[in-house]
Amino acid sequence: MSAYSTLLVNHADSVATVTLNRPDVRNAFNDTSIAELTTAFLELGANDTVRAIVLNASGVAFCAGADLNWMKQMAGYSPTENLADAQCLATMLRTIYFCPKPVVASVQGDCYAGGMGLVAACDIALAADHVNFCLSEVKLGLIPATISPYVIKAMGENAARRYFLTAERFNAAEAMRIGFVQQAVPADQLDATVAAIVKALVSASPHAVREAKRLVRDIGGAPVTDALIADTAERIAAIRASDEGREGVRSFLEKRKPGWLA
CATH class of the missing domain: 3.90.226.10 (2-enoyl-CoA Hydratase; Chain A, domain 1)
Structure with a gap:
């Protein structure tokens, strides 16, 4: 530092x-x-x-x-x-x-x-x-x-x-x-x-927080076009397949803390 x-x-x-x-x-x-x-x-x-x-x-x-x-x-x-x-x-x-x-x-x-x-x-x-x-x-x-x-x-x-x-x-x-x-x-x-x-x-998924911040920055004020709809679909598909996305869903279903809080 x-x-x-x-x-x-x-x-x-x-x-x-x-x-x-x-x-x-x-x-x-x-x-x-x-x-x-x-x-x-x-x-x-x-x-x-x-x-x-x-x-x-x-x-x-x-x-x-x-x-x-x-x-x-x-x-x-x-x-x-x-x-x-x-x-x-x-x-x-x-x-x-x-x-x-x-x-x-x-x-x-x-x-x-x-x-x-x-x-x-x-x-x-x-x-x-x-x-x-x-x-x-x-x-x-x-x-x-x-x-x-x-x-x-x-x-x-x-x-x-x-x-x-x-x-x-x-x-x-x-x-x-x-x-x-x-x-x-x-x-x-x-x-x-x-x-x-x-x-x-800090309780939320670090990767999801980062991507959610980027989502607001990129989507805020943008016109709703076919390209925008496709972009948002790609974003949710990608984060669902990410390590933290999979872990978040698994931990919720298994009623336990996610790995980033362990």
Whole structure:
């Protein structure tokens, strides 16, 4: 496992926890933290002993978006340097989104701008009910371009039109209403709620969870065509014939735990 200066990465049993650890700047990210998040999720995604990943943060905020000092530095970049920098952020978000392991965001504090991209790239997002969210880019003369594929998928186009354009702050209840987070709970219940979700994830077939994640990513929003129907038939046929598919059915019929829980 790599060493990190902006993250804490822990692996206990089959669950890895990646903690944003720059509380002094409200966990705002810079080029170092972007590179470290990319590395962490690549390594954890390839680690067969990891069954689920929790993304959380230290301190009072989850993530304030881009670090102001880093943004000042970017102001002097050439167009080529700006593009390369943006591509690093895009790669980091894509790495989280395409991670083969399920990723759960535990949002304990306010989450702004690029921080919302981090949450949206995760599979499941839970937030403390006091948390505020904001897509603040237009107030700075910017747009939430790099995070937009994930945020729009998470909250939908109508909500994105409003919050991308107005940069209004909204609370956890509104985030849940529009689908950006799946659940908002009292702060003292957040860890337990995340633990219950993680327990469900690691109790299921690792192969099936991985393929179910890919299924949602590939099928969501796709038109129902003959090719799509054929694809879904091929997927279920393949997983029925897989080792874990056969073991899951056998263990159910024999009223015993499946091999991945033994």
